[in-house]
Amino acid sequence: MSALSDELRFPYDKAPGPGEVKEVVEGLYWACLPLPFRLNHVNVWLLKNEDGWTVIDTGCVTKSIKECWEKLFAAPMRGEPVKTLITTHGHVDHIGLAGWMVDRFGAEFVGTFGEWVWARLSHSRDVPGSNDEHHRFLLGHGFDEAGADLMLTSRHRFMDMSSTIPGAITEIRDGEIVRFGQRDWRVIVTRGHAFEHASFYCEKDNVLIAGDHLLPRITPVIAVYEMLPHADPLGDYLNSFAQFASIPDDVLVLPSHGRPYYGMHTRIRQLQDHHTDRLDATISHLRTPQHALSLSKTMFPHIDGPENIGFALGEVLAHINYLIHDGVVGAASDDRGHIIYESFA
Numbered sequence: 001m002s003a004l005s006d007e008l009r010f011p012y013d014k015a016p017g018p019g020e021v022k023e024v025v026e027g028l029y030w031a032c033l034p035l036p037f038r039l040n041h042v043n044v045w046l047l048k049n050e051d052g053w054t055v056i057d058t059g060c061v062t063k064s065i066k067e068c069w070e071k072l073f074a075a076p077m078r079g080e081p082v083k084t085l086i087t088t089h090g091h092v093d094h095i096g097l098a099g100w101m102v103d104r105f106g107a108e109f110v111g112t113f114g115e116w117v118w119a120r121l122s123h124s125r126d127v128p129g130s131n132d133e134h135h136r137f138l139l140g141h142g143f144d145e146a147g148a149d150l151m152l153t154s155r156h157r158f159m160d161m162s163s164t165i166p167g168a169i170t171e172i173r174d175g176e177i178v179r180f181g182q183r184d185w186r187v188i189v190t191r192g193h194a195f196e197h198a199s200f201y202c203e204k205d206n207v208l209i210a211g212d213h214l215l216p217r218i219t220p221v222i223a224v225y226e227m228l229p230h231a232d233p234l235g236d237y238l239n240s241f242a243q244f245a246s247i248p249d250d251v252l253v254l255p256s257h258g259r260p261y262y263g264m265h266t267r268i269r270q271l272q273d274h275h276t277d278r279l280d281a282t283i284s285h286l287r288t289p290q291h292a293l294s295l296s297k298t299m300f301p302h303i304d305g306p307e308n309i310g311f312a313l314g315e316v317l318a319h320i321n322y323l324i325h326d327g328v329v330g331a332a333s334d335d336r337g338h339i340i341y342e343s344f345a
């Protein structure tokens, strides 16, 4: 996480209060929901159609988020139905109330296939083999049995913040034009923060609904998970910036966390610089061979609590795997079954 927003411009001083909205473009409303995490809010977008509403992202299952939605449904949305629910990606703060909302309104559920499948796998407790694989992954990276058990319990807390993910989806793909909120949007599907994260760009109004991919004040979590232990999400993330190259710099970016901002290309450069610094630090620390948990505690000295340590481990592994793909870091097992990483640079 880094505060690198000096050169960005924020047209709004503060977020709308619970159950309130701000109209950021004609017919496109910003609402902000409280999250029970260190990251304490998520933005959602409400778009007025000729007939009912399109909602982008939902928040997760908590009493206060549902109370917010009741206020939003009643007042700004005037009791008119949600016709379409779109999720940018499958993380629980974005998709967690999808089943609840789709059931309530009979809404069409729209998103990418990869995120829908990922969410159905990741927000269920009883997927065969998944707990065992996660446990094995944690032990290999330096956790003891008790620490690994705590991590699994903590993940179950996240799973309980999701309503049932809808059983069918209308799939969207990269490059498609979709129409909602009485304007056309180009779908931009990226990897890195998630497997098939969708952003939406409206060329006519020069607005980008950016999800978690281009956040203004924090760097999106770029992490390796046990399902794909050899993945290179950081390489995917850095490569994804080319997909935004043709968008004008005066685009209004609507992120899922933080305030809407101008300065997308500046922000992309800041994110590139941040990861370059973290890669350099990773190389430097791995001149002393060690496992990933040990490096996580060095790279994130102030982090605590199982979910935050889980994110730190995933982030550290993302930087390690990038360097392994680059041939700068190597991995070997020690006699305790830990994966030990060492840099050659």
Ligand SMILES: [Zn+2]
Binding pocket: 089, 091, 193, 194, 212
């Ligand atoms: Zn996310």
